[in-house]
Amino acid sequence: MNYPNGIKKQTNTSKLTTNINYKNRGMTLEAELNSSNEYYRKIDKAFIYKKPTPIKITKVDYPSRDKTIIKEAFFTIPSTTDYNGLYNGKYIDFEAKETASKTAFSLANIHPHQIKHIENIFNHGGIAFLIIRFTTLNETYLLPAKIFLDFLNKTKRKSIPIIFFREKAYKIKDGYRPRIDYLKIIDENIGGI
């Protein structure tokens, strides 16, 4: 059964369900980040954008002089993270992912060259992090590059357990404007990120 406003019938029966905030249901993490970034721009706070999805164009049509239609193209693997920009004179760079898992975030969701990119950014003085949302739990975390890279160096695990996020990452509260105020976490922890 479909409920209005994108709210789905709750089938999760764990104890956590009673605490779930329904506010963001139906809006993807990407949509919320785009709206948050738009808000940051509007208030002249930060200029952070999602990069267009990289594609390889293989067929193009020119039906008229000033019109181009792409007739065949394929998604390609991105070489960097999805979001970057400028905040307060600082270079900001992050990747955002959702997972339905209640127990862990699978590292298969992040390409090896994206990890390398995050490492490069961190080493060269940029502010890099992941924003991971556990959709079923409705918990969203900002995981700073340093903590993420330390985890990768210290373990051979193929996923990051939810408990690691709860202990080491910064939980991002749901908001209204912006919906995901991740820069607040940067403001409060700038030295450590």
Add this chain to the structure above:
Amino acid sequence: MNYPNGIKKQTNTSKLTTNINYKNRGMTLEAELNSSNEYYRKIDKAFIYKKPTPIKITKVDYPSRDKTIIKEAFFTIPSTTDYNGLYNGKYIDFEAKETASKTAFSLANIHPHQIKHIENIFNHGGIAFLIIRFTTLNETYLLPAKIFLDFLNKTKRKSIPIIFFREKAYKIKDGYRPRIDYLKIIDENIGGI
């Protein structure tokens, strides 16, 4: 008649032709910048990328479970500049354009929201600029945001004359590795850019 290596028969008969450097003929400014950025990454100097071209996807096919083919899409107007990244802890942002004109760079080549973006980046402590190549003259310039924005504020002209570039912008010499060493200009003029 087609010559090898992308070198085109010289039909320009002005005095300048004798000084033209043929080294880069056949390689676009974009290709040279991509190769320069790749070189900067290779030597661990800077992490600057061209953003993918923004498109709007209107039709998609799924011929098999893990294959997606875009069957119809359109190019859309970019909201930012084409290149951005991190150099030495600094946020770098620029747009690159070629013109065949020998007299001026038409401002019709830069979208109004790209100009606004350059202004935002400049105001918030990022390093923003244009890289403009006059292909017929084989002259390439780095025009810092401040000088560019000053020009726009002081004049109602619809183009920037070549003489303005020769007087106010930084000429980028052709190189081998990297082909366009624009970060050298940032290094030498970091205070003024």
